Amino acid sequence: METLQTPSRFLCRRPTEIAVLKSFSGVGQVGFGFLHRNRKRGRGIQSLVVKRRSYTEERNGEDTIRNGSDSRDKEQVKGFLLSTERDSSGSVVGFQLIPRSVTDDEKIMETHDIVTNGGEELSEDIEKGEEASTKVIYNVVFVTSEAAPYSKTGGLGDVCGSLPVALAARGHRVMVVSPRYLDGGPSNKKFANVVEVDKQSKIYCFGGVHEVKFFHEYRGGVDWVFVDHPSYQRPGTPYGDTYGAFSDNQFRFNLLCHAACEAPLVLPLGGFTYGEKCIFLANDWHAALVPVLLAAKYRPYGVYKDARSAIVIHNLAHQGVEPAATYKYLGLPPEWYRALEWVFPTWARTHALDTGEAVNVLKGAIVTADRIVTVSQGYSWEITTPEGGYGLHELLSSRKAFLNGITNGIDDNEWNPSSDEQIASHYSVRDLSGKVECKIALQKELGLPIRPECPLIGFIGRLDYQKGVDIILSAIPELMQDDVQFVMLGSGEIQYEDWMRHLESVYKEKFRGWVGFNVPISHRITAGCDILAMPSRFEPCGLNQLYAMRYGTIPVVHSTGGLRDTVKKFNPYAGEQSDEGTGWTFSPLSSENFLAALKLAIGTYTKHKSSWEGLMKRGMERESSWDNAAIQYEQVFEWAFTDPPYAG
Numbered sequence: 001m002e003t004l005q006t007p008s009r010f011l012c013r014r015p016t017e018i019a020v021l022k023s024f025s026g027v028g029q030v031g032f033g034f035l036h037r038n039r040k041r042g043r044g045i046q047s048l049v050v051k052r053r054s055y056t057e058e059r060n061g062e063d064t065i066r067n068g069s070d071s072r073d074k075e076q077v078k079g080f081l082l083s084t085e086r087d088s089s090g091s092v093v094g095f096q097l098i099p100r101s102v103t104d105d106e107k108i109m110e111t112h113d114i115v116t117n118g119g120e121e122l123s124e125d126i127e128k129g130e131e132a133s134t135k136v137i138y139n140v141v142f143v144t145s146e147a148a149p150y151s152k153t154g155g156l157g158d159v160c161g162s163l164p165v166a167l168a169a170r171g172h173r174v175m176v177v178s179p180r181y182l183d184g185g186p187s188n189k190k191f192a193n194v195v196e197v198d199k200q201s202k203i204y205c206f207g208g209v210h211e212v213k214f215f216h217e218y219r220g221g222v223d224w225v226f227v228d229h230p231s232y233q234r235p236g237t238p239y240g241d242t243y244g245a246f247s248d249n250q251f252r253f254n255l256l257c258h259a260a261c262e263a264p265l266v267l268p269l270g271g272f273t274y275g276e277k278c279i280f281l282a283n284d285w286h287a288a289l290v291p292v293l294l295a296a297k298y299r300p301y302g303v304y305k306d307a308r309s310a311i312v313i314h315n316l317a318h319q320g321v322e323p324a325a326t327y328k329y330l331g332l333p334p335e336w337y338r339a340l341e342w343v344f345p346t347w348a349r350t351h352a353l354d355t356g357e358a359v360n361v362l363k364g365a366i367v368t369a370d371r372i373v374t375v376s377q378g379y380s381w382e383i384t385t386p387e388g389g390y391g392l393h394e395l396l397s398s399r400k401a402f403l404n405g406i407t408n409g410i411d412d413n414e415w416n417p418s419s420d421e422q423i424a425s426h427y428s429v430r431d432l433s434g435k436v437e438c439k440i441a442l443q444k445e446l447g448l449p450i451r452p453e454c455p456l457i458g459f460i461g462r463l464d465y466q467k468g469v470d471i472i473l474s475a476i477p478e479l480m481q482d483d484v485q486f487v488m489l490g491s492g493e494i495q496y497e498d499w500m501r502h503l504e505s506v507y508k509e510k511f512r513g514w515v516g517f518n519v520p521i522s523h524r525i526t527a528g529c530d531i532l533a534m535p536s537r538f539e540p541c542g543l544n545q546l547y548a549m550r551y552g553t554i555p556v557v558h559s560t561g562g563l564r565d566t567v568k569k570f571n572p573y574a575g576e577q578s579d580e581g582t583g584w585t586f587s588p589l590s591s592e593n594f595l596a597a598l599k600l601a602i603g604t605y606t607k608h609k610s611s612w613e614g615l616m617k618r619g620m621e622r623e624s625s626w627d628n629a630a631i632q633y634e635q636v637f638e639w640a641f642t643d644p645p646y647a648g
């Protein structure tokens with residue numbers, strides 16, 4: 001696995017590049033513009049008729065194209081940065097907009113589209129020998145089954161709600177494609193600002209033609225695109241209802257993948273399509289058909305020749321495995337069956353006639369994607385082992401050279417104790433006094449005895465095997481012997497929900513279980529607790545421990561995946577010069593080890609106040625910005641475009 005590094009800026013010394021930069025570098029622009037292209041192939045730059053439009057204006061509904069003589073227009077020119085497009089002979093046939101620079105002093109251009117032919121026409125302003133640092137700008141298309149705040153059932157929603165914004169802030173043109181879920185309840189309001197785009201697509205799959213519509217909202221510098229189809233309009237979560245997972249999920253997400261591949265080609269967002277030169281980020285199995293479609297459906301016909309794809313694995317335990325007979329419904333050519341082919345081992349077959357044959361969409365993406373990303377480095381190694389690979393470890397090991405781990409970040413606008421609107425009192429690393437007020441408010445809200453001195457432990461997450469809920473529940477009877485309070489927020493397996501209700505009735509003064517999915521409460525638990533418990537069996541990254549540290553709440557975690565990478569074990573004997581840590585880690589996973597780690601944390605909280613404060617402050621000051629992760633994604637994009645695309 002390659003190690004990710006912040007990419008070095010490219011130095012461009014070539015006269016033509018400098019000319020482009022000088023002509024169009026943006027200073028103090030509010031928005032950025034697009035070029036209206038009138039291509040005349042093979043006739044060079046002078047044959048181009050270039051009209052400009054203000055992106056900002058268009059967003060505001062003024063869809064006017066003004067000519068270059070307008071004085072306001074000239075100002076907008078400063079907001080444009082250009083790269084060239086060439087035809088197969090290498091002639092410059094057009095230009096691509098590159099959004100304005102990330103910072104005013106940073107110049108941008110697309111280095112793999114350096115002007116090599118006909119560049120003289122643009123070289124009037126050349127200052128020979130001048131150096132300009134450059135940055136590669138990409139068209140990025142996220143495909144995801146959830147994106148906060150529109151839809152969220154877990155960490156996938158968080159990541160696909162935040163990372164696109166961070167990439168857009170770094171100058172990339174970013175689109176997120178996700179379903180428009182309408183459950184008929186209050187959450188329909190989350191889509192209140194989206195507007196229908198006057199484009200439909202016909203998708204051929206599952207034995208018929210399915211018309212999808214697209215809705216759009218431009219927010220945070222990102223084009224949020226929502227695929228509309230009747231199958232996304234029903235009560236429940238994006239994946240199921242009280243009766244379990246929806247039986248047509250394979251169809252619903254197949255449709256999403258097909259529609260997402262069409263979106264950059266057909267949607268004139270801000271007046272202009274993204275075009276074929278994109279990097280698709282397909283998130284988890286729901287979007288995993290995208291790399292396969294690029295390779296099997298588009299590239300053989302010359303479409304998306306210059307596109308690249310990455311499969312981003314947030315959770316390898318879910319792979320989109322369905323009976324082999326469903327392959328013919330996916331809208332893929334028959335000869336691509338091998339890419340998705342999956343045969344269960346003999347022990348996993350259900351009866352004597354079961355041949356174990358299936359299709360596995362995530363496997364298809366791992367085979368065909370240009371890059372594979374997981375959400376922490378630790379997890380990127382774990383999935384290449386038999387223990388963590390869920391049957392895909394050999395395939396993933398064979399693609400190690402294309403596999404990277406990038407640790408998730410935190411959305412500082414949403415998770416910040418000094419500005420969080422959901423919590424009772426604000427606080428920061430400089431003034432921690434508000435934290436105890438959050439604790440008191442939480443105890444009051446939960447109906448627990450108001451005891452600021454009593455250690456308050458929290459858990460937030462899906463109630464399932466992955467999150468180690470069984471470990472918590474088996475540790476509770478012994479833990480409740482101590483002077484502690486415990487609050488659990490989660491929903492999932494019915495047995496665990498019932499168990500939480502039962503514990504609440506047994507330990508009335510000490511335990512609270514909140515069954516359900518409630519984002520404001522999750523903020524208040526994160527702020528009000530002293531300790532956050534995460535005994536996850538495996539954890540690709542984990543976000544709650546990151547949020548906890550940001551809020552001065554000390555994580556006690558199983559040393560696995562992203563938890564191992566992000567929580568540094570407290571070392572009370574570390575000298576001032578060395579890192580004393582940000583929490584407690586334990587391994588191997590057992591309720592005894594979990595209890596032992598918790599008791600160390602409780603002991604430190606009650607007896608060593610200054611050590612505790614040090615733990616809080618180190619966690620709060622820890623670097624966990626999305627910008628840092630976005631820089632590493634840029635590195636992956638660069639590598640993806642360095643290699644030719646997957647061709648089968």
Ligand SMILES: Nc1ncnc2c1ncn2[C@@H]1O[C@H](COP(=O)(O)OP(=O)(O)O[C@H]2O[C@H](CO)[C@@H](O)[C@H](O)[C@H]2O)[C@@H](O)[C@H]1O
Pocket residue numbers: 153154155156158159314315375408460461462489490491516517518519522539540541542543544562
């Ligand atoms: N009942 C509830 N009420 C309100 N909010 C709740 C909630 N239950 C969970 N949440 C919230 O949902 C998110 C869950 O984040 P996790 O990192 O635990 O993700 P999850 O396991 O879903 O996702 C997978 O993807 C993410 C993102 O890559 C990885 O971090 C993770 O390891 C991997 O398993 C957090 O924002 C949490 O606060």
